[in-house]
Amino acid sequence: MSGYKLSPSGQNVKEIIPDAIIIHTNGVIRFVNPAGLRLFGFSSVEEIIGKDVFPFVRPADHDLVQERIRQIETEEIFQSPIKEMKLLHRDGSVLNTVVTAVCANYKGMPAVMTIVKDMRGWKQEEEGKNQRAIDEAECRLKEAEEKALTAMQKSRGLEVVLDSIDEGVAMYNADARVLWTNRRHVELTGEDITGSTWDEWKKKFQQMFFHYPDGLRLSREEYPAVRVLRGITLNNELLAFSSLTGTETVVSVSGTPIVEEGEIRGALIAMRDVTKEEQARNSLQKSIQTHSDILESIDDGFLTINQNWQISFANRRVVKALGLTEDIITHKNIWEAVPKLFDSDIGKNLRQVMEEKKSRRLEYRSRLTNRSYRLSVYPFVSGISVYVIDVTKMKAD
Numbered sequence: 001m002s003g004y005k006l007s008p009s010g011q012n013v014k015e016i017i018p019d020a021i022i023i024h025t026n027g028v029i030r031f032v033n034p035a036g037l038r039l040f041g042f043s044s045v046e047e048i049i050g051k052d053v054f055p056f057v058r059p060a061d062h063d064l065v066q067e068r069i070r071q072i073e074t075e076e077i078f079q080s081p082i083k084e085m086k087l088l089h090r091d092g093s094v095l096n097t098v099v100t101a102v103c104a105n106y107k108g109m110p111a112v113m114t115i116v117k118d119m120r121g122w123k124q125e126e127e128g129k130n131q132r133a134i135d136e137a138e139c140r141l142k143e144a145e146e147k148a149l150t151a152m153q154k155s156r157g158l159e160v161v162l163d164s165i166d167e168g169v170a171m172y173n174a175d176a177r178v179l180w181t182n183r184r185h186v187e188l189t190g191e192d193i194t195g196s197t198w199d200e201w202k203k204k205f206q207q208m209f210f211h212y213p214d215g216l217r218l219s220r221e222e223y224p225a226v227r228v229l230r231g232i233t234l235n236n237e238l239l240a241f242s243s244l245t246g247t248e249t250v251v252s253v254s255g256t257p258i259v260e261e262g263e264i265r266g267a268l269i270a271m272r273d274v275t276k277e278e279q280a281r282n283s284l285q286k287s288i289q290t291h292s293d294i295l296e297s298i299d300d301g302f303l304t305i306n307q308n309w310q311i312s313f314a315n316r317r318v319v320k321a322l323g324l325t326e327d328i329i330t331h332k333n334i335w336e337a338v339p340k341l342f343d344s345d346i347g348k349n350l351r352q353v354m355e356e357k358k359s360r361r362l363e364y365r366s367r368l369t370n371r372s373y374r375l376s377v378y379p380f381v382s383g384i385s386v387y388v389i390d391v392t393k394m395k396a397d
Contacts, residue, residue: 019035019115019116019117019118020032020033020035020036020038020039020040020116020117020118021036021113021114021115021116022036022053022113022116023104023106023111023112023113023114024053024112024114025106025109025111025112026073027052027053027054028050028053029048029051029052029053030049030111031049031106032048032049035118036116039089039095039116039118040056040087040089040095041089041090041091042090053065053114055088056087056090057087057088058087058088058094061085061086068080069101069112072101072102072103072112073103073110073111073112074110075103075110077103078102078103079100079101079103080099080100080101080102081100082098082099083099083100084096084097084098084099084119085097085098085099087099087116095118096118096119097116097117097118097119098116098117098119099114099116099117100114100115101113101114101115165182165184166184166272166273167184167270167271167272168181168184168187168188168189168251168270168272168273169181169182169185169268169269169270169271170182170185170193170268170269170271171266171267171268172225172228172229172267172268172269173265173266174264174265174266175197176197176198176225176226176267177195177196177197178193178194178195178196178197179266180194181193185271188249188251188271188273189241190247198220198223198225198226199220210223210224210240210241211239211240211241212238212239212240213238213239213240213250213278218239224237224253224255224269225255225269228255228256228257228267228268228269229257229266229267231257232255232257233255233256233257234253234254234255234256234269235254236252236254237252237254238251238252238253238274239251239253248275249273249275250273250274250275250278251271251272251273251274251275252271253269253270253271254269254270254272255267255268255269255270256268300317300387300388300389300390301314301315301317301320301373301386301387301388301389302314302315302318302387302388303315303318303385303386303388304384304385304386305334305350305354305383305384305385305386306382306383307354307382307383308333309333309335310332310333310334311332311333311334311337312383317388318386318388320369334350335347345362345364346364346375349362349375350384350386353377353378353379353384354379354384356379357379358379359376359377359378359379360376360377361374361375361376361377362374362375363375363391371390371392372390372391372392372395373388373389373390374388374391375387375388376389
């Protein structure tokens with residue numbers, strides 16, 4: 001993710017910069033702007049593209065230039081020092097210049113972007129005067145460098161941001177090879193898998209595998225990166241995996257294809273550790289089930305309704321008392337489940353308790369069951385609860 005990437009918009013900027021810009025890979029010229037053509041005496045890019053850079057360098061400076069190219073292409077240094085240098089015109093004449101070079105990226109290959117300031121005439125006119133003009137030239141050169149560095153800084157800045165988040169992020173190319181992972185991804189999996197394909201790291205780390213929460217292992221075609229590379233967008237899908245340390249981790253996985261010019265070029269996968277949340281959810285579910293079993297076992301009806309009037313829980317007794325069916329009541333809006341209830345005395349009392357946060361009690365006789373019931377309605381933080389007692393026998397006595 002490092003290096004200044006030559007993009008169409010970036011290339012337009014280089015076309016209008018007044019200083020000469022030459023981009024080369026392995027010593028071969030790949031790009032030159034109009035200022036560069038004029039400086040070295042060429043009339044078209046076809047005359048210079050593909051040529052070696054060293055015919056434009058004096059033999060005495062070949063070793064120095066070769067070392068600078070090596071250092072920049074291997075990212076040992078990002079920028080070479082600004083230096084006065086005598087270069088060679090295509091006709092063999094000497095050019096007095098100020099030169100610097102920065103790390104770049106040309107069509108996915110490490111490259112060097114050389115920026116050259118033509119000093120011919122300018123230096124003679126200013127010779128004997130103060131260094132102001134030289135300082136101005138260097139300032140202009142630095143401005144050109146800053147333009148080239150902007151994209152690089154943004155790219156590195158993105159890496160810093162991704163390393164600071166709590167989600168594991170991995171980028172894949174179209175062949176499912178891992179191009180980059182952030183710090184959190186390494187922590188989650190216990191291994192940096194950068195550079196490996198799915199098949200390679202699966203073979204290397206046989207004890208590490210993804211599976212669904214129910215324990216069923218994923219096939220190769222079900223793996224997140226493989227699915228996203230087929231154009232499928234993932235949104236918080238729950239998976240689990242055994243890491244190299246043997247730790248069982250539950251993750252929420254999201255993924256999106258990387259598309260360029262209408263084709264899928266790669267995939268971006270993000271994993272968030274939700275192990276503790278899932279453990280808490282499972283614990284809560286068990287607790288709810290325990291309480292549900294208890295409430296189902298009592299002889300009286302019990303009902304809870306949240307602030308959105310959705311039925312959170314209803315045991316069989318209250319279902320029977322209200323004349324409902326079990327398949328529609330849970331998580332259903334009570335006014336939708338029992339439309340006639342809204343304008344009834346029961347409905348009015350339920351709304352009053354929800355609004356005033358004060359408990360109420362009423363009695364009614366159900367035409368469905370031909371029995372009498374006493375309803376006690378109580379408010380709580382997130383809704384109301386309804387306790388239903390069959391008082392038919394008491395009424396008869």
